[in-house]
Amino acid sequence: xxxxxxxxxxxxxxxxxxxxxxxxxxxxxxxxxxxxxxxxxxxxxxxxxxxxxxxxxxxxxxxxxxxxxxxxxxxxxxxxxxxxxxxxxxxxxxxxxxxxxxxxxxxxxxxxxxxxxxxxxxxxxxxxxxxxxxxxxxxxxxxxxxxxxxxxxxxxxxxxxxxxxxxxxxxxxxxxxxxxxxxxxxxxxxxxxxxxxxxxxxxxxxxxxxxxxxxxxxxxxxxxxxxxxxxxxxxxxxxxxxxxxxxxxxxxxxxxxxxxxxxxx
Amino acid sequence: xxxxxxxxxxxxxxxxxxxxxxxxxxxxxxxxxxxxxxxxxxxxxxxxxxxxxxxxxxxxxxxxxxxxxxxxxxxxxxxxxxxxxxxxxxxxxxxxxxxxxxxxxxxxxxxxxxxxxxxxxxxxxxxxxxxxxxxxxxxxxxxxxxxxxxxxxxxxxxxxxxxxxxxxxxxxxxxxxxxxxxxxxxxxxxxxxxxxxxxxxxxxxxxxxxxxxxxxxxxxxxxxxxxxxxxxxxxxxxxxxxxxxxxxxxxxxxxxxxxxxxxxxxxx
Numbered sequence: 001x002x003x004x005x006x007x008x009x010x011x012x013x014x015x016x017x018x019x020x021x022x023x024x025x026x027x028x029x030x031x032x033x034x035x036x037x038x039x040x041x042x043x044x045x046x047x048x049x050x051x052x053x054x055x056x057x058x059x060x061x062x063x064x065x066x067x068x069x070x071x072x073x074x075x076x077x078x079x080x081x082x083x084x085x086x087x088x089x090x091x092x093x094x095x096x097x098x099x100x101x102x103x104x105x106x107x108x109x110x111x112x113x114x115x116x117x118x119x120x121x122x123x124x125x126x127x128x129x130x131x132x133x134x135x136x137x138x139x140x141x142x143x144x145x146x147x148x149x150x151x152x153x154x155x156x157x158x159x160x161x162x163x164x165x166x167x168x169x170x171x172x173x174x175x176x177x178x179x180x181x182x183x184x185x186x187x188x189x190x191x192x193x194x195x196x197x198x199x200x201x202x203x204x205x206x207x208x209x210x211x212x213x214x215x216x217x218x219x220x221x222x223x224x225x226x227x228x229x230x231x232x233x234x235x236x237x238x239x240x241x242x243x244x245x246x247x248x249x250x251x252x253x254x255x256x257x258x259x260x261x262x263x264x265x
Numbered sequence: 266x267x268x269x270x271x272x273x274x275x276x277x278x279x280x281x282x283x284x285x286x287x288x289x290x291x292x293x294x295x296x297x298x299x300x301x302x303x304x305x306x307x308x309x310x311x312x313x314x315x316x317x318x319x320x321x322x323x324x325x326x327x328x329x330x331x332x333x334x335x336x337x338x339x340x341x342x343x344x345x346x347x348x349x350x351x352x353x354x355x356x357x358x359x360x361x362x363x364x365x366x367x368x369x370x371x372x373x374x375x376x377x378x379x380x381x382x383x384x385x386x387x388x389x390x391x392x393x394x395x396x397x398x399x400x401x402x403x404x405x406x407x408x409x410x411x412x413x414x415x416x417x418x419x420x421x422x423x424x425x426x427x428x429x430x431x432x433x434x435x436x437x438x439x440x441x442x443x444x445x446x447x448x449x450x451x452x453x454x455x456x457x458x459x460x461x462x463x464x465x466x467x468x469x470x471x472x473x474x475x476x477x478x479x480x481x482x483x484x485x486x487x488x489x490x491x492x493x494x495x496x497x498x499x500x501x502x503x504x505x506x507x508x509x510x511x512x513x514x515x516x517x518x519x520x521x522x523x524x525x526x527x528x529x530x531x532x533x
Contacts, residue, residue, distance in 0.1 A: 066431050089433035096427050106424060107475050107484040116421040152478055
């Protein structure tokens with residue numbers, strides 16, 4: 001199954017590191033370490049799922065990678081550039097945990113929300129161009145939400161809102177997409193649609209996907225790599241290895257720590 | 266009969282100033298309301314009162330001193346919030362009570378302008394001078410042109426601060442610009458509605474428009490309409506019925522809000 005996933009896009013170089021996390025430790029002010037000495041690399045075209053129990057630091061790690069939080073030690077490089085010097089944010093798409101950031105009564109329609117994704121530091125002074133409008137349309141069509149363009153964001157279902165936020169993240173044609181607990185509060189059918197969409201984004205568009213989720217069972221069916229986070233990085237495996245390892249973890253107790261990164265070519 | 270109002274120079278000045286303020290207040294208000302900053306307008310108004318007291322004491326145009334103190338205080342509030350040593354709303358409380366105390370002390374130092382002060386508390390178009398109209402106009406031009414530059418990133422930061430940051434929007438700069446513009450808007454609105462009713466002018470038309478559940482752009486346009494209707498009709502009513510201008514304007518705004526609220530709750 002993994003071989004089949006890879007075969008479809010030859011232009012993606014699976015050996016190229018696009019994200020490098022080096023010895024990251026992070027704590028909130030006055031608190032204990034949430035993350036401790038985490039090191040990993042993510043390659044172009046990867047589809048990686050970060051799993052772990054609640055409060056294990058998955059979202060924190062994601063935010064450190066995106067420079068939303070500054071680690072006490074260690075560094076993160078995006079496309080070879082340290083995050084604090086990184087300026088090329090158009091190459092990155094981010095779908096935040098929706099419930100946290102989202103105001104249900106916000107007077108903005110779907111079109112306006114996706115258009116926001118086109119704003120960046122460079123474009124402060126520029127008017128909305130024809131190019132912007134086309135990018136919005138294209139992104140909304142990718143997630144099959146174009147017909148809802150005039151609907152208020154708060155009037156959509158949870159799953160539809162999530163598709164709009166994915167469109168917003170896709171609107172600059174990024175190379176990497178970060179998704180934080182994207183399926184929270186979404187029914188099974190919508191989840192199926194959602195994961196099919198992600199497979200399409202990963203395989204057909206060649207976009208690297210980095211997903212945080214507590215739904216381990218589902219992730220093992222979808223992603224290429226599983227990274228277990230529980231303050232430290234406790235495993236970095238293919239889903240098949242993860243499944244067999246987790247059985248042996250149950251058999252042998254918690255001493256087993258497997259940190260490997262396999263490549264299937 | 267309606268033309269009678271234009272025979273008085275102060276009424277023309279009042280209407281001019283009122284219309285300018287009515288246009289500016291909602292476009293800054295929508296960002297404040299959506300960011301749950303509504304009370305910052307109130308705080309900056311009290312800060313402006315201290316500025317007005319200083320202006321009256323020194324014999325300088327009080328709108329200018331109000332502007333100065335509001336701008337300085339807005340930067341102080343933003344700094345205090347960013348330091349995370351004080352909660353956001355506590356920072357507002359500190360500035361609100363502190364500046365009110367300062368205003369009262371200055372006023373007790375210098376007796377004799379209490380009547381004048383009353384018009385700054387509740388707004389009075391009779392006291393709008395042509396100098397005020399110019400100050401208001403210049404401030405309005407600055408606020409609107411800055412907003413048109415920062416409109417897009419402001420909307421993004423207001424909707425989703427983290428995603429905006431990841432898109433490379435300079436969030437801190439945008440936040441500072443917003444609070445500075447709020448300070449300017451408050452200062453320019455003082456002669457019309459007065460210190461105590463400013464937040465009503467900035468907040469209520471936006472709240473009314475938000476109930477219509479339209480797109481962001483449409484919400485701004487509706488807020489502008491409600492604001493202009495309230496301010497113009499408020500000035501005219503208060504002139505003919507000899508009522509407090511600021512109070513009348515705010516009551517009309519509240520009537521519009523209640524009317525929409527009532528109709529919307531009937532609908533569902």
